[in-house]
Amino acid sequence: MAEAQEVVTDVNIKDKTANPTPLGFTGLGLAAVLLSLSYIGLYPVDSMVVSMAIFLGGFAQVFAGIMAWKKGSVFGGTAFCAFGLFWFSFAGLLLMPALGWIEGPEPLALAAYLFLWGVYTFIMLIATLKLGSKAIMFIFVTLFLLFMLLAVINGTGNTGLLVIAGYVGLIMGLSALYTALGEVLNDAYGRTVVPI
Template identity: 35%
Template sequence: MSTTNNSNDVEKGRVQNISNNAGNGAGADVEPFGPNSGDPVSYQRYPSHIANPGPTGVFAFAMTTFLLSMFNVGTRGVSHPNVVVGMAIFAGGLTQFIAGMWEFPRGNVFGATAFSTYGSFWMSYATIFIPGSGILATFSNPQELNNAIGLFLITWFIVTFIFLLAVIRRNIAFSILLALLDIAFALLSAAEFTGSAAVQKAGGAFGIMTGLVAFYIGASELLHAEPQAIARLPQGLLHT
């Protein structure tokens, strides 16, 4: 199953006019949106030799989300998330941010915005748990720290909800992904406010489901892109 019907339009080397009508259904492209709500918007995508960075960004998000969520549910007795810091900086953070930057020249506004935004989320989240940052040391009251992290997560709940509004009814897989992620953010934020271990495990469970859906989306986009990438190779390379 391909998660987007138009994700490889640029790779086909054509300039296309794409209409952004509500009637396009789940298979329609998720961006952009016009200034007048409900009005059809025509836009163009231009040829580009940049490979699709979508699978890279989605896999980076999937790995980091899955690992942190496994810690949140206490898998194998792990209760401290600090091991995820390295992955959050370089995979979920840097790799995903770079994927977002490469989406801009491809004309994919949603992909560029989502990848770069969540890349900054992971880097900022990891920074909290780096001892050298001094962030944790500034809180003498543990509850104040929990409240601060809860507000941090609530902010990302709001951003994720806005992203969900952008893709709902346009892309089923990403709608499920963002809905699960939004629930995970809400539960983890509530766990910080209340100190409830059960709520934290529930948030971790939804995070695990989010990671698994992201793995599926990444694999789907990668497998969909491979035949087209092979088709563009010089014929001599195919017979070596």
Template identity: 50%
Template structure:
């Protein structure tokens, strides 16, 4: 009998990179909401629809794909922020339907503060990734902090400042998403993201 040696099987990752979808969904929805916080527009169905379908569902889908790619950070980030957007829409819509009273300013401050703490802790994960993500998570931590203080103190001026800061945060997420996309499509650095040297 001739002994046989099994050839090693190489498993190829044929799953597309979900990061551009998740980052653009987060970024575009964040910019639009913060147009409202900055005082450029009023809260309307456009913002709520973006919160449900793009900021919410698209990010959850991106997070699930990250799980299939064995990316724990991407899974945690995209799925969490997707459900953040869905919960935020719920906080606006549920009281308008008369099911429950709307949260107090202190309640909203606690809600935003917890998301700020979560984002701050997630920021430490970006220290091993790239400068662009560090900016996204750093500026998002500041945004949640400003909004939590604004709601907790009733300082509307601070909320407007948070709106401008949130536009910058959202724009940085769009940039990072498009950089991931274009760099992959062109096979070279079209938009730099500042990878961290290990």
């Protein structure tokens, strides 16, 4: 009777999945720009903003987070999933009271919500210092400032700061779009076309 031979094979699987960062920052950027323009006063927060919050801010970032997690990126997976879920919760804060499901949040409760997101963003900002991307670091600096401004506005009732918050959000959203589109162009050309 022949002895069974042990066969050892070494299989190397090359990761051919795409970089999820452009999708995540596109979702953040588009949703943030459109919401920020409402803070500046160009139009009210309506179904366009809520729809962008759900489908681009929410779904795009959660999908990007899952893709980043699959690629082994703890930062990307955590950041995109958490901030994608932020957009879903933001839409819920607007929709649930409008549908009569529950009362809207008190200003102090909303201030606490925004402050906590600001603290979370600050910790994520510290992590960006090790990523080596000035563009991503800038996004998190401006996002932190935005959350803190919105927390102060809701906590104090000082709505005069809302336009300033709108411009900070606009800068943050545009920087996220810059990063997303820069990643796409750099990948398409196979070299650094846009510094990130």
